[in-house]
Amino acid sequence: MKAPVHALVKDYWLAWRMALSSRSRADMVILGLAGLFALAAAFIVMVVKGDALFAVSVALRAALGGVLMGWLLYFVPGAVKLNAPFVARLVPRLRRRLIELTVMAWVVVIAFSTLMSMGTKLSPALVLLASGTWIAAYGLGQSGHRAGTWMQLGFAAVFFFSRSLPPVLVDGIQHGVGFVIAVLLMLAFAGYALQNMFMNGGERHYVARQAQALQLERSTVDGQFRERKQGRLDASLYAWVLRRDTEARHSGRLLVHLLGARTHWINRAVVLAGILALAAVALSVMRSKAQPGVQAMVEDLGWLFALPLLVGALFDTEKRNMRLKDTAGEQALLRLAPPLPAGPPAFNRKVAITLLRTALLEWAMLSGAVLCLGLMSGASARNLLMQACLCCLTLPVAAAALRDHAHRSGLAGWRLVLGFALSLVASLGMGFVLERAAGLPLPVGAGLVSLGIALVLVARGFRRAETAPYAFPAGRLA
Amino acid sequence: MSTAIIQSAAISKQFGSAPILNALDWQVMPGQVIGLLGRNGAGKSTLLECLLGLREVDAGTVRILGEDVAQLSDATRARIGYVPQKSDLFEWMTPRQMLGYFKALYPRWNDAKVEGLLGRWGFDKLMQNKPISKLSGGEQQRLSIIRALAHDPELLVLDEPVSALDPVGRRDFLRELIDGVIERGTTVVFSTHILSDLERVALDLAFLKDGKIALQGRLDELLESARRVVGPAALLDGKPLAGELRRQRAPDGTVSVLTCGGVGLGLPAGAAGVRVDALSLEDLFIEVTQ
Amino acid sequence: MTTHSAHLFSIATGSPEPIYRQLVDQVKRLVAAGQMAPGDGMPSVREVAQALALNPMTVSKAWSLLEMEGVLARRRGMGMEVAARTGAAQDTLQRAELLRPTLERAAMEARQLELDSDTVVSLFIQILKEQA
Numbered sequence: 001m002k003a004p005v006h007a008l009v010k011d012y013w014l015a016w017r018m019a020l021s022s023r024s025r026a027d028m029v030i031l032g033l034a035g036l037f038a039l040a041a042a043f044i045v046m047v048v049k050g051d052a053l054f055a056v057s058v059a060l061r062a063a064l065g066g067v068l069m070g071w072l073l074y075f076v077p078g079a080v081k082l083n084a085p086f087v088a089r090l091v092p093r094l095r096r097r098l099i100e101l102t103v104m105a106w107v108v109v110i111a112f113s114t115l116m117s118m119g120t121k122l123s124p125a126l127v128l129l130a131s132g133t134w135i136a137a138y139g140l141g142q143s144g145h146r147a148g149t150w151m152q153l154g155f156a157a158v159f160f161f162s163r164s165l166p167p168v169l170v171d172g173i174q175h176g177v178g179f180v181i182a183v184l185l186m187l188a189f190a191g192y193a194l195q196n197m198f199m200n201g202g203e204r205h206y207v208a209r210q211a212q213a214l215q216l217e218r219s220t221v222d223g224q225f226r227e228r229k230q231g232r233l234d235a236s237l238y239a240w241v242l243r244r245d246t247e248a249r250h251s252g253r254l255l256v257h258l259l260g261a262r263t264h265w266i267n268r269a270v271v272l273a274g275i276l277a278l279a280a281v282a283l284s285v286m287r288s289k290a291q292p293g294v295q296a297m298v299e300d301l302g303w304l305f306a307l308p309l310l311v312g313a314l315f316d317t318e319k320r321n322m323r324l325k326d327t328a329g330e331q332a333l334l335r336l337a338p339p340l341p342a343g344p345p346a347f348n349r350k351v352a353i354t355l356l357r358t359a360l361l362e363w364a365m366l367s368g369a370v371l372c373l374g375l376m377s378g379a380s381a382r383n384l385l386m387q388a389c390l391c392c393l394t395l396p397v398a399a400a401a402l403r404d405h406a407h408r409s410g411l412a413g414w415r416l417v418l419g420f421a422l423s424l425v426a427s428l429g430m431g432f433v434l435e436r437a438a439g440l441p442l443p444v445g446a447g448l449v450s451l452g453i454a455l456v457l458v459a460r461g462f463r464r465a466e467t468a469p470y471a472f473p474a475g476r477l478a
Numbered sequence: 479m480s481t482a483i484i485q486s487a488a489i490s491k492q493f494g495s496a497p498i499l500n501a502l503d504w505q506v507m508p509g510q511v512i513g514l515l516g517r518n519g520a521g522k523s524t525l526l527e528c529l530l531g532l533r534e535v536d537a538g539t540v541r542i543l544g545e546d547v548a549q550l551s552d553a554t555r556a557r558i559g560y561v562p563q564k565s566d567l568f569e570w571m572t573p574r575q576m577l578g579y580f581k582a583l584y585p586r587w588n589d590a591k592v593e594g595l596l597g598r599w600g601f602d603k604l605m606q607n608k609p610i611s612k613l614s615g616g617e618q619q620r621l622s623i624i625r626a627l628a629h630d631p632e633l634l635v636l637d638e639p640v641s642a643l644d645p646v647g648r649r650d651f652l653r654e655l656i657d658g659v660i661e662r663g664t665t666v667v668f669s670t671h672i673l674s675d676l677e678r679v680a681l682d683l684a685f686l687k688d689g690k691i692a693l694q695g696r697l698d699e700l701l702e703s704a705r706r707v708v709g710p711a712a713l714l715d716g717k718p719l720a721g722e723l724r725r726q727r728a729p730d731g732t733v734s735v736l737t738c739g740g741v742g743l744g745l746p747a748g749a750a751g752v753r754v755d756a757l758s759l760e761d762l763f764i765e766v767t768q
Numbered sequence: 769m770t771t772h773s774a775h776l777f778s779i780a781t782g783s784p785e786p787i788y789r790q791l792v793d794q795v796k797r798l799v800a801a802g803q804m805a806p807g808d809g810m811p812s813v814r815e816v817a818q819a820l821a822l823n824p825m826t827v828s829k830a831w832s833l834l835e836m837e838g839v840l841a842r843r844r845g846m847g848m849e850v851a852a853r854t855g856a857a858q859d860t861l862q863r864a865e866l867l868r869p870t871l872e873r874a875a876m877e878a879r880q881l882e883l884d885s886d887t888v889v890s891l892f893i894q895i896l897k898e899q900a
Contacts, residue, residue, distance in 0.1 A: 242575055246582040254582060261570040329567045332532045336560055337583040338552040469534060470548075476533060511823060652821040660823060661814075674781035679823050698786040698829075753880070756784035 015097040019078035034066025080143040089201040125174040140193040144211030251339035272369040313394040331472035348465035359398040367391035389447030395454040396423040402461025405471035489538030500689030513676040514669040516686035522669040559631030565618040569611035584629040615642035636668035709752035771809030774819035791830035810848040
């Protein structure tokens with residue numbers, strides 16, 4: 001009986017490797033992260049408790065958890081991608097193995113989390129139900145099925161508003177008949193999810209493939225910024241802007257269109273306008289209804305909620321850089337178009353000015369929105385000044401639009417974040433020094449330093465543009 | 479003697495350590511219709527991009543209409559049309575938007591020609607307002623060609639312009655090329671693998687091999703003068719033939735020699751076992767580029 | 769006196785024979801066969817180029833060659849027409865020339881089979897007598 005078991009294990013190993021191969025070096029990443037996780041957990045436990053045995057057991061559990069997380073993030077999408085219609089029909093054994101692996105891993109995860117929760121305050125029954133349902137929903141979502149994402153959202157909502165759920169229900173599903181019913185429901189949902197993740201050919205499978213491909217693309221770093229279908233409003237707005245710019249024959253504005261429809265500043269303007277409108281409504285409602293204590297808190301700290309908008313500046317630059325990298329063909333055609341200046345210095349200068357103008361425009365929109373929100377939440381002048389200085393801190397990121405595009409298509413990914421972090425540290429440090437030396441409040445000092453950094457970057461960028469080769473097509477000399 | 483419309487001298491280009499173009503010289507005269515042939519990966523696209531100044535060359539100079547490609551004036555650029563290999567450019571725009579965008583970029587734009595081509599090549603109202611990413615590969619290529627022809631260029635550079643078109647599409651493209659482009663004396667440089675199209679429309683050929691133009695000439699003359707001489711090694715070994723280009727030994731001991739322009743091969747007429755074949759364009763391609 | 773349409777001609781790509789030569793041979797065969805009579809109008813270069821999707825220069829080259837060999841004559845005004853026959857003897861010579869490609873192929877095969885010319889010629893005469 002050894003032979004069939006051996007073949008089965010080999011099958012599973014092969015299916016596992018095949019599913020993971022769709023993401024490069026997945027196994028390295030999983031093992032690395034799990035190892036790091038385990039080491040960190042052990043370290044913390046050693047520092048806090050000093051109990052070596054406990055640390056080891058925690059490390060083991062953390063490692064196992066890390067590997068299981070890796071399974072969730074890498075295996076599931078890979079397996080779904082692997083199950084193409086022709087595979088399902090022509091190699092049914094592979095599909096069976098993938099399903100079996102998924103089910104086994106699902107069971108293992110549920111068991112693991114339930115066991116882990118036994119010693120803690122959480123109710124094991126709830127943990128069992130929660131983990132089982134959530135993982136099934138995740139799997140469904142990874143295969144592009146709408147219900148999956150909705151279930152995950154609903155899950156988060158239930159979790160956050162768990163206090164307001166009737167205690168009878170919560171109690172009921174943990175014991176006895178209620179528990180059995182809940183488990184059956186969970187199994188039914190899991191079965192549904194499994195069926196949708198690993199379809200068996202047919203027309204529906206082909207239709208589902210498209211949704212799956214979209215989902216897979218969205219989960220990669222590159223795919224985040226690729227052009228996707230626009231909403232109706234966005235599309236018609238973009239069409240209007242395009243028409244206006246082509247009629248005006250303004251070469252600078254036409255150059256900006258190179259970056260694509262989604263990165264055009266008009267979309268940003270619409271989104272911000274929407275956010276401001278919503279915020280205006282919410283704030284006015286809160287103003288009229290809430291207690292004075294809450295009101296004061298909102299005034300003082302409301303600006304904190306505007307911080308995510310500033311992160312949008314980073315996002316903008318990243319998007320722009322990725323688009324520059326992707327639109328080499330379009331850039332080649334623009335290079336051959338008459339209105340753009342001849343000769344690398346003049347051409348690069350025009351590109352630099354245009355990109356900088358767009359970056360500054362988007363930064364100005366973001367900062368304006370932040371300040372508007374501040375105004376609407378009734379912040380004091382001092383608070384508004386602080387917010388303005390915070391906005392200035394993100395100015396260097398906008399200045400990063402100027403680069404030697406021929407050699408690189410811009411600071412991308414972690415390099416951008418690193419640059420931003422450095423600029424932040426420098427600004428805050430210098431601001432500190434200025435506070436000590438001249439009594440200038442920290443935010444103002446930091447803001448001014450950031451402004452200085454941005455100006456230096458811009459000057460350097462323009463100087464580089466004079467001597468660099470043609471900016472377009474970007475990244476060709478890399 | 480008229481000056482060349484494209485003049486390239488000793489251009490070299492390397493990707494990493496692999497040389498793609500190796501001290502390549504090439505002239506294209508005004509009004510020529512020249513086909514650029516080469517194996518996949520031989521560097522045809524790279525050569526065309528270097529000729530247009532879209533890529534920097536490591537050595538050598540390229541001039542278009544007398545101007546250095548790194549400093550093409552507005553007027554010169556308005557006379558150049560380019561169809562790149564990638565046909566789904568500006569895919570977020572609709573055909574109408576894309577053509578309007580380019581109309582704003584070019585001083586001269588032949589609206590009548592554009593409308594005519596859109597109508598004849600199957601772009602109805604519905605398709606004209608669909609994003610380019612939603613069109614099929616053939617439709618994208620046709621649109622790309624329309625965009626390049628719309629401003630009546632004097633120099634048309636095409637990089638595999640019909641690779642995704644069915645025979646009817648290709649025939650339509652050839653007809654448009656003959657009617658609207660060649661009749662007006664436009665210079666056409668195109669690279670393609672579809673030899674039947676080249677035979678119909680191109681008058682000159684250039685073969686790119688090992689980073690150099692290995693063979694160049696008028697298509698008619700090449701076909702008439704290229705011959706493959708096949709015979710036993712005993713007769714042919716060590717005997718250079720007039721106009722010999724390449725010699726190859728088959729596993730069974732016969733020798734095959736490619737000659738071009740060598741009339742009177744210096745062999746005893748009708749020597750036993752020696753065969754002289756005339757070559758079709760496909761045979762010539764295979765022989766030259768191997 | 770008819771004016772022939774461009775669709776009378778056809779060419780084949782992928783053959784070792786250049787296209788202009790195919791056109792030249794075709795016209796010569798049609799004239800010899802009597803399908804194109806002296807004085808008949810030839811389709812213009814542009815028409816033929818359009819119909820067969822050819823470069824007009826190729827067609828023009830073929831037409832010029834035919835004019836030089838006396839098969840076509842330039843019409844007063846525009847276009848070409850089939851030239852009048854200039855004598856029976858030349859006619860025969862011209863028609864005999866049309867047979868050359870086929871005979872050259874036969875000669876090559878004969879060489880490969882290592883047959884001497886006398887055997888080949890007597891075989892040919894025998895075949896002609898059979899088919900007469």
